[in-house]
Amino acid sequence: MVAVVVKVLSLFSLVVGVLSSPLSARSSGDVSAVSHDISFNNWGGLSSLSGFDNFYGSNDFYGSRNEQIIIVEQEQVCSVQEVVIIQQQLAIIQEFAKRIITQQICDVETQVIVLEQFHGNFRQFRNDVSRQSGRSIGYDHNVASMIGQLMNQDGSFNSHDFGFNGTDIGKNTVVPSGSNWNNSTSPQNVKSILSSIASNSTTSS
Structure with a gap:
């Protein structure tokens, strides 16, 4: 029981450390620099994490190494929309993500790991939008x-x-x-x- 508690505390320390680092410091770096060689397959003996690494791979926790293949023939043009509509749409997606995590995962350890992976993917996209990643x-x-x-x-x-x-x-x-x-x-x-x-x-x- 003590060993399990220690593992949980170690996991939370890892995730909190990533999430609590200053935005300015994280925004200037490439997420891929901290996404390699992290494995959570069956972490802590939890069956809810069985096959976790099969999605992105154990060496690409955030999916930042994925190849981009551009579909030119389906190019779309961005359109101007009221920012409140955009905020509402993203809030819906945000709350739906919370629903997925809380209703379909019971282990708090798995909730934290999946949430950090989800969050890290958006940090990568922020680097893309900021033209810092080259993607x-x-x-x-x-x-x-x-x-x-x-x-x-x-x-x-x-x-x-x-x-x-x-x-x-x-x-x-x-x-x-x-x-x-x-x-x-x-x-x-x-x-x-x-x-x-x-x-x-x-x-x-």
């Missing part, structure tokens, strides 16, 4: 199109195998055009935004 700013069309299959008609989760692994994400990448990125001004603007957020986070903590 294209887009999404996997095939995976994104499955969102309508997440729920059954009765409101329950659809728990069938969707037929893809984490290593497949990026093989059908669509890059919407229309971004206002400017090599002269955008890097400084992004740096200023992230610094402001990091400063506010440090002050409020």
Whole structure:
């Protein structure tokens, strides 16, 4: 029992350390630098973590090494929408993710590991959007199109195998055009935004 408690505390120390590092420090680095050689297959003897590494692989916890294959023929153009609508849409996805984690995982250790993997993937995308990673700013069309299959008609989760692994994400990448990125001004603007957020986070903590 003591050994299990020690393992849980070690896990929380690992995750909290990553999540609590200053935003400005994390934003300037590549997530892939801390995503290698982490294995949680059957961690702590938990059956809920059986096969965990099979999704992205034990050497790519966040999926940051995935290859991007751009689908030019399905290019889309970004459109301007009220920011409150975007915030609402993302809040829906955010709360739905919480529902998935809390309703379909009972082990707190697995909840923490899955949440950090989910969170880390968005940190990687932030680096993409900030032009810090060298990757294209887009999404996997095939995976994104499955969102309508997440729920059954009765409101329950659809728990069938969707037929893809984490290593497949990026093989059908669509890059919407229309971004206002400017090599002269955008890097400084992004740096200023992230610094402001990091400063506010440090002050409020």
